[in-house]
Amino acid sequence: MRQTVMTVTRPIVFVAILVCAVLSTKIASAVEATSSLKQAHINLDKKTINKGLQVFTDVCMGCHSARYLTYHDLMDYPMFGLTRKEAQDLSGGQPLTAAMMSSLPPEAAKQSFGVAPPDLSIIAKAREGKGDYIYSLLTGYGHDPKGNIPDGNYNEYFPGHRIAMPDPLGWLNRDASDTDSLKEQARDVASFLVYISDPHQIERHAIGKWVMIFLVVLTLVFYLLKRAVWKDVKH
């Protein structure tokens, strides 16, 4: 009996150690890639997300779109909860089922900035570092230490540092008194973008809790059933 226990547990321990080793290197490399990022302290509450929506419509939508988000979603999604009137005001006369598209045509943007601004609906999922990356980018404008990239195009957190997007929040020319409010704006809009990249995530976590509890109880019942059924089997 002891023998069989050993032959079963040893491989399991072995595989578990290997899996942990592989996972830890992955997490370590992810941490390494994102450790240079600033901590955004993403907050998925209603207030932060709605403040982020404000920044998004006031600033980002000048160039960027959110093609998978409609004005009607702002009424339907639990974390927005806009009234019909508020949604209509934002939509500027478009039907509420219209997607939240920037009024700047992509071709014009490309002419002005050299690249078409990417759509932001799932940008938080499409970048390593997610919300932290967005926050870092928005507060990452500075002076190129090498002096090659002009101010306004130098961003500490952008791969290669040369970014086409002009400093959207005015981080570079901030006063000391602005800093905190700009940081808050960056955090709010990063939270907003994390939310719209996977709008069911809050519901998912809420349901997940009950699913996990159910499965643990069910598995416990299976275990007791197994013990009862196998009680009389001699090894």
Next chain:
Amino acid sequence: MIERMLNTRLAGWIDERTNAVSFIRYHLIDYPTPKSLNYWWAFGSIALVILIIQIVTGLFLAMNYKASTVATGGGFTVAFDSVERIMRDVNYGWLIRYMHAVGASSFFFVIYLHMARGIYYGSYKGPREVLWLIGVALFLIMQSTVFFGYLLPWGQLSYWGATVITNIFGATPVIGPWLTELVRGGFSVGDPTLTRFFALHFLFPLVLFAIVILHVLALHKTHSNNPTGVEQKSKKSVIPFHPYYTVKDLFGIGVFLIIFAYFVFYNPTGFGYFMETDNFSPANPLHTPGDISPVWYLTPWYEILRMIPSKTGGILALNLAFILLFLLPWLDRSPVRAATYRPVFRQMVWLFFVAILVMGYCGHHPVTPVYNLIGRIAGGVYFGFFLLLPFVHKFENPKPLPEEEGA
């Protein structure tokens, strides 16, 4: 209760005309199973559960997915948009898609453990050679299925992964370019590739399911191996499948589902392993992503492909790697099955498992001289295992085997 259901007059009436009840009784109830199976024997049932999860969630995804690369503006396509519609607008579409994505990774995880069990305990040896052959065939079909499926969201890695893999066919002597074009349905990966991959991704799991039935039939003909590797056929060493192994497998399935649910609900991208970050950007044929590496479960084989400097050589090596897997029952000449009683084989088999993990690790990273070297050493161990196997029994002194239980 089941016993009572199978003894009703209706059941008898059906059985006289179809044999269905006898079939169920034989395969799911009376089937004699060794008492001594440990939990490594639960992975077969767990894999079947995952296959069913994949087929059911896949069916519902297919009802909402649209296989088309028609542009919808901003670099997006109908296919990419339809996946996002599933995630956002379809009722519980997010749940179905995340189950399907996490399911794919869990399927491979469980099948790798299932295969490792078979290799460690020598389950491939006579009389179970055909059972093993069917299993390896299932594994290959599974790999192609997942490859077809990965193209469907039409993200950056979908597109570039399919481009890299279909390029491989180009290295086939003489007919290479023609074959690549045939697989893609054009000169490059495009709309015809997507539609045919979708059709094949729908078909293959059903083929898989049919062959799984053959796998089970072959198992039930030769019966389960066990941790001792000594045939357990006497009345005292076996017990009926139901209720003993139905409840034991249910417990195993329960443990699996807890882990599965954790990933689906709390970590659906699996630390970026199950769903890669780059694939949330729509496919852009003009912009190659920095690092094209396949999903984790294909990386060991990808490493074999690229560790040989010549393209044709890499493909030959990959084919050889799978052929050797098929030939395992005939390469291993030792009459003893379980590694537990084979001191030399036991060391070899652990080295072999570690080599596969190391190959996977290297295959996941961009080529550098260091990774290349480590990958090649691991590849050498992989092939060395098969090379050494036919000779091990000549110098290996197996430990004394236990007697059949209860005999």
